[in-house]
Structures are given as structure tokens and as C-alpha cells.
Amino acid sequence: MNEVVKCPKCGKPGRLAVHRVRSKGRVYAYTVVKHVENGKVRRCILERILERAEGERSPAPADLGYSYEDALETIHALFARARERAAQGDLSELEEFVVWLERKLSPAVTRWYEEAKALLQAR
Numbered sequence: 001m002n003e004v005v006k007c008p009k010c011g012k013p014g015r016l017a018v019h020r021v022r023s024k025g026r027v028y029a030y031t032v033v034k035h036v037e038n039g040k041v042r043r044c045i046l047e048r049i050l051e052r053a054e055g056e057r058s059p060a061p062a063d064l065g066y067s068y069e070d071a072l073e074t075i076h077a078l079f080a081r082a083r084e085r086a087a088q089g090d091l092s093e094l095e096e097f098v099v100w101l102e103r104k105l106s107p108a109v110t111r112w113y114e115e116a117k118a119l120l121q122a123r
Contacts, residue, residue, distance in 0.1 A: 005033060007033040007035065007044050008033075008046065009033070009044040009046070010035070010044055012035050013035070014033040014034050014035040014044070015033065015034050016031065016032075016033060016034075017031075017032050017033075017034050017043075018030070018031060018032070018049070019032045019034075019043055019045075022054060025053060025054050026051060026052065026053055026054060027050070027051070027052050027053075027054055027056075028048060028050065028051050029048070029049050029050035029051075030045045030046070030047065030048050030049060031045075031046045031047050031049055032044060032045050032046060033046065075105075078097060079097060081093065082094040082096070082097040
């Protein structure tokens with residue numbers, strides 16, 4: 001969700017993000033566009049995507065409409081965009097994608113796989 005977009009509220013460029021807030025014993029999550037203005041982060045709230053009591057379990061990803069295939073399609077779309085920009089001579093996004101794969105996604109997937117495998121073997 002870290003792509004640069006034109007904010008539909010203020011028209012300034014920013015990055016899409018999810019912003020979580022705790023208030024009065026409840027947890028809220030919002031889709032926002034983050035802008036940096038004069039060295040400070042400003043957020044334009046686009047929509048509330050979650051509200052629950054603190055301590056209450058978060059809904060399962062499937063309950064929010066997500067699936068493993070959705071995650072795979074999103075990663076593929078990010079790669080396709082980076083590959084397209086690389087073909088136009090801009091390698092920065094492809095480099096960022098490779099670094100993200102090496103430092104974030106690959107270690108996380110390996111860790112989840114090992115944990116899931118251990119849980120299955122323990123049963």
C-alpha cells in the first residue's frame with residue numbers, strides 16, 4: 001500500500017497507508033494518505049476500515065475480504081509495475097522491490113512456513 005497517489009481530499013501527492021488509533025477502549029483503523037509538509041507528517045483520512053473494542057480479536061483476513069490469492073496478485077502487480085518502469089529506464093522501483101523481497105518478504109515467509117510446519121508436526 002506504499003504507492004504515491006494524488007490525495008482525493010487535498011490533491012497533494014502522498015503515500016497510501018493504514019493508520020491505527022486507540023481511543024476510549026476502542027481500536028480504529030483508517031485508510032489514509034500521508035503527506036510530509038514542512039518536515040511533519042500530515043494525514044488525510046479516506047475511510048474507516050475497522051473498529052473494535054480493545055482486547056477483542058481482530059477479524060480474520062478472510063472476514064475482511066482478503067485471500068492468499070489477493071496477496072499474491074498484489075505482489076505480482078507491484079512487480080509488474082516495477083518491471084514496466086525498468087523497461088522505460090527507471091530501475092529505482094525494481095531495486096526497491098528486490099530489497100523488499102530480500103529484507104522483508106523472504107524472511108517473513110520463511111519464518112511463517114517454519115512456524116506453521118512446526119505447529120502441524122506437533123499435532
